[in-house]
Amino acid sequence: MEIKIMKNILDANDKLAAENREFFSKKKIMAVNIMASPGSGKTSVILKVIENIGKETGISVIEGDIASSIDADKIDTLGIPVVQINTGGGCHLDANMIKAAVEDMPVRESSILFIENVGNLVCPSSFDLGESLKLVIASVPEGHDKPYKYTSMFEGADVIILNKVDLMPYIDFDRDSFYKGIRALNEKAPVFEISCRTGDGVKEFTDWLRSKAEKS
Numbered sequence: 008m009e010i011k012i013m014k015n016i017l018d019a020n021d022k023l024a025a026e027n028r029e030f031f032s033k034k035k036i037m038a039v040n041i042m043a044s045p046g047s048g049k050t051s052v053i054l055k056v057i058e059n060i061g062k063e064t065g066i067s068v069i070e071g072d073i074a075s076s077i078d079a080d081k082i083d084t085l086g087i088p089v090v091q092i093n094t095g096g097g098c099h100l101d102a103n104m105i106k107a108a109v110e111d112m113p114v115r116e117s118s119i120l121f122i123e124n125v126g127n128l129v130c131p132s133s134f135d136l137g138e139s140l141k142l143v144i145a146s147v148p149e150g151h152d153k154p155y156k157y158t159s160m161f162e163g164a165d166v167i168i169l170n171k172v173d174l175m176p177y178i179d180f181d182r183d184s185f186y187k188g189i190r191a192l193n194e195k196a197p198v199f200e201i202s203c204r205t206g207d208g209v210k211e212f213t214d215w216l217r218s219k220a221e222k223s
């Protein structure tokens with residue numbers, strides 16, 4: 008019975024996600040669903056990309072958190088259109104929340120929309136938002152075993168970032184094991200090693216993202 012209820016919820020979500028996808032596609036908006044653990048660097052990556060690409064490219068942001076507007080306030084300071092969604096305890100964003108948020112904000116045609124999901128490596132992977140790209144961020148202090156434990160997250164990723172590589176000298180992080188875990192699930196997704204602290208690798212990731220946006 009419980010399984011059936013869950014299936015109904017996911018079916019309803021998929022319908023709305025399809026509508027969002029059509030909306031984004033018509034307006035040539037590349038919507039990037041950013042999923043990762045709490046504190047892995049989702050907001051930091053968004054801020055770094057904005058710094059690299061520049062505001063004029065057309066970027067807007069949806070911030071998903073259980074509570075607070077801390078992350079949205081950081082984006083707002085830069086003059087970037089941003090909407091904060093508070094899930095009030097919910098562990099993920101869903102397509103209906105994105106639909107309502109997009110109606111509430113000025114998203115330019117031919118632009119990039121970052122959607123920072125709730126910090127969680129489990130639930131967000133089950134809920135399609137209608138995004139164009141799923142970006143999964145792992146970070147060095149979390150350890151190299153995450154792809155082995157949170158398989159659906161890494162399996163569904165279109166692109167993966169390994170953040171906080173500046174901390175590599177201080178953490179027992181086995182890079183080979185990390186990549187082996189990813190490739191066992193996902194042969195294609197490019198992996199970018201970056202540090203939002205030092206800026207290493209940020210340009211490479213931003214260039215990749217920009218070229219994807221130009222094709223969308």
Ligand SMILES: Nc1nc2c(ncn2[C@@H]2O[C@H](COP(=O)(O)OP(=O)(O)OP(=O)(O)O)[C@@H](O)[C@H]2O)c(=O)[nH]1
Pocket residue numbers: 043044045046047048049050051052078125126170171172173174201202203204205
């Ligand atoms: N050393 C180091 N610290 C980083 C790096 N990137 C982010 N941080 C720090 O990690 C902490 C969390 O970063 P956030 O960007 O807020 O992480 P988040 O994933 O958005 O966190 P939630 O929204 O709470 O889930 C902050 O103190 C950042 O300054 C990095 O590359 N290296």
Ligand SMILES: [Mg+2]
Pocket residue numbers: 049050051078123
């Ligand atoms: Mg954040």
